[in-house]
Amino acid sequence: xxxxxxxxxxxxxxxxxxxxxxxxxxxxxxxxxxxxxxxxxxxxxxxxxxxxxxxxxxxxxxxxxxxxxxxxxxxxxxxxxxxxxxxxxxxxxxxxxxxxxxxxxxxxxxxxxxxxxxxxxxxxxxxxxxxxxxxxxxxxxxxxxx
Amino acid sequence: xxxxxxxxxxxxxxxxxxxxxxxxxxxxxxxxxxxxxxxxxxxxxxxxxxxxxxxxxxxxxxxxxxxxxxxxxxxxxxxxxxxxxxxxxxxxxxxxxxxxxxxxxxxxxxxxxxxxxxxxxxxxxxxxxxxxxxxxxxxxxxxxxx
DNA sequence: TATATATACTTCTATTATAGAAGTAATATG
DNA sequence: CATATTACTTCTATAATAGAAGTATATATA
Numbered sequence: 001x002x003x004x005x006x007x008x009x010x011x012x013x014x015x016x017x018x019x020x021x022x023x024x025x026x027x028x029x030x031x032x033x034x035x036x037x038x039x040x041x042x043x044x045x046x047x048x049x050x051x052x053x054x055x056x057x058x059x060x061x062x063x064x065x066x067x068x069x070x071x072x073x074x075x076x077x078x079x080x081x082x083x084x085x086x087x088x089x090x091x092x093x094x095x096x097x098x099x100x101x102x103x104x105x106x107x108x109x110x111x112x113x114x115x116x117x118x119x120x121x122x123x124x125x126x127x128x129x130x131x132x133x134x135x136x137x138x139x140x141x142x143x144x145x146x
Numbered sequence: 147x148x149x150x151x152x153x154x155x156x157x158x159x160x161x162x163x164x165x166x167x168x169x170x171x172x173x174x175x176x177x178x179x180x181x182x183x184x185x186x187x188x189x190x191x192x193x194x195x196x197x198x199x200x201x202x203x204x205x206x207x208x209x210x211x212x213x214x215x216x217x218x219x220x221x222x223x224x225x226x227x228x229x230x231x232x233x234x235x236x237x238x239x240x241x242x243x244x245x246x247x248x249x250x251x252x253x254x255x256x257x258x259x260x261x262x263x264x265x266x267x268x269x270x271x272x273x274x275x276x277x278x279x280x281x282x283x284x285x286x287x288x289x290x291x292x
Numbered sequence: 293t294a295t296a297t298a299t300a301c302t303t304c305t306a307t308t309a310t311a312g313a314a315g316t317a318a319t320a321t322g
Numbered sequence: 323c324a325t326a327t328t329a330c331t332t333c334t335a336t337a338a339t340a341g342a343a344g345t346a347t348a349t350a351t352a
Contacts, residue, residue: 011195012259014250015178015243021254025169025310032161042329049157053311058330080319080328089253096245097161103242104160107235108167113158171339188300199340204301226299226348 021067022093026052028100030060031086031093034070038136040083040144041075069093076144083144091137094130102126167213168239172198174246176206177232177239180216184282186229186290187221215239222290229290237283240276248272 009020022028029050033039037048045057061084064070069090075081086093104112105119112119122129155166168174175196179185183194191203207230210216215236221227232239250258251265258265268275 009257012257013178013195014247014258014260015174016196017254017257018246018250019171019174023169023171023174025165028161028165028169032159049159050162056310082329092249092253096242096249099242099245100164101160103238104164107238108163111155111158111163112160114160202339224349228300
């Protein structure tokens, strides 16, 4: 039996509910770290180019865990390290994340600096891109989650 | 010739860029007002159930206009009223918005209070749902934008 | 014409969130 | 045993937010 997770939401509007969970400057970047950059550790997320502050990262990881989008385990090689990973709820954000990226590609192309080939695959075959991302996640899971 | 709009973004990561434009508690609710609720006036947006404050609404409408996601005209019937509407860039957010709603439907269903029939259409035929939303927007445009 | 009201804001203030620096406790490495 | 690494927490200055109140202009009503 799984305890029902409590979210505080402003209203029952799905847009408002989603924003109450991931609607801030940092939460979706943490998700990006795990989903697209394959990061699983605190120290690695601290070092991403957006320079998230230690307190915010800690705070967001906790909220994401409380909200059920991520989970964590001890690193098998060290007790002082933790591994964070996406739950099915977190992984399911891939569709929304991809639409964000595609919107950016269509509308603010000039601001982006991701590699051309990645962008092309994303654009021409978003489903394949999703599948590739999910395969990478699964491979990590096979290795670290028994 | 159209002036290039300047956005300040943390980095060239598409996720970070999109978050710099719409990544806060209120911006996407304003978009929702215009996209799904068919609202076009300040006063109507003030009265939505999330109870946005006047200063935040004003602030977000300005930022959205600066960022090129919405535009505004005087109300044809009254000079003291303004009509806000989505630009093509704003309308193009529909794909992302829909994925947000679908994620909510799949993962936090118990928190939502939108009508069952709307949810069913959304779920079973998201493309039709999108088309309907866009048709409504186009009808408004035909009436108010020459 | 004078007065009241509507609309789209702006201003003010208290509270909350954020960023950045520094500190801490537990573990691991040399 | 000394030093370093990791995952935080704590502190503080700055910025953002919410809510109440005020303002300017346009329109409606007596």
